[in-house]
Amino acid sequence: MKSTINFGYLIFLSVVAALGGFLFGYDTAVISGTIAQVTHLFQLDTLQQGWYVGCALVGSIVGVLFAGILSDKLGRRLTMLIAAVLFSTSALGCAVCLDFTQLVVCRIIGGIGIGVVSIVSPLYISEIAVTQYRGRLVSLYQLAVTVGFLGAYLVNYQLLAWSESGGQLGVFWLNKIFISEVWRAMLGMAVLPAIFFFIIIFFIPESPRWLIVKGQEQKAGDILQKIYNSVVEATNQLNETKSVLTSVDKSNWSMLLQPGILKAVIIGVCIAILGQFMGVNAVLYYGPSIFEKAGLSGGDSLFYQVLVGLVNTLTTVLALIIIDRVGRKKLVYYGVSGMIVALVLIGSYFLFGESRGISSLFLLVFFLFYIFCCAISICAVVFVLLSEMYPTKIRGLAMSIAGFALWIGTYLIGQLTPWMLQNLTPAGTFLLFAAMCIPYILIVWKLIPETAGKSLEEIERYWTRSE
Structure with missing residues (x-):
């Protein structure tokens, strides 16, 4: 079959869907370069500042709740179009907003877009792959997220340098957006990839598996034939998907409560929420302030941010290359074991390193090692697993439930990390993160099958036969 696959077409479809991940990453990370300016301009107190940072996360939780239902009802392609509109509206609104309330509303709209693409983009790639x-193609989404993070850091750096160079644009509103209130340009630049995402979606087809669910077998067959470059392989894939669907005569919600499927959903929720309590976002969001507390120069925080983003991106490329060869479970075993070592080293540094005069640069090395282990394992694997664990008929709905748990975990860790750093001390916080890695490994080891090399239909049969 390898020789018949239309790789160029398959990669094109996957890259287009993965652009949603780039917007996700950019919209999430760009906020870091705007907080000080927005706080000064609108005279925000600490609660308002927290609301400015967290409001997009509220939108993400809303978006993820509806993404699965929308994608199951309207299709994966149309749902991605809706997300592109949300991102464009948010970026333009942030650039021209008149007050803080309008800014928050626009950030919430962008957050809804984040929640939607976090479900539908990897789902679409999984279904066309x-x-x-499939593993490396779905991992393109996670790679796009990390590129979005890095892109936001670099854009923030460049726009800030430009605004401080003393140049003027002549036109009042351009001068306001790009010079005097450059945070508007930082947030607004997302409109360019968002519009591109909107346009290019019209050049990709609907997911063939979704079309089969909706009874549009002719369209599905045409798409599959274009992917496989073979009428025989396309027909085989069509028949295999149909055979799974015809064995299911339950409604979406009753199917969700079927013992084997319910087990898969609960496992998905557990790995989604546990992944957040292993320190991923705590390191990404609070890393610079932790570096400063350890004695590293605050003026270098943006450089450290870019360095973390670069390691994250390059490691994701490596994970993308090896995920189908090594397998999902082995990547988790190796990567999470490394995370435990890194987190214990970070905790030990805060316990003993400072008092013994050990250079704080060692802390930076431990952080980068942690990012490497995280990016090559749970960050690369989680969206792959969630996009392939569930039956075609309820994949969107089940992914929304797991995605909702992921975003709740993200929200909780964002709120709890400052409290933990203060009350548990940095050492206690990172040792707690290390402890949370253990149940994650046990769940993957004991409860999740290896999905590399298996078709979505084979994976579906595993769960539906599991009582």
């Missing part, structure tokens, strides 16, 4: 390359 051929079995033996």
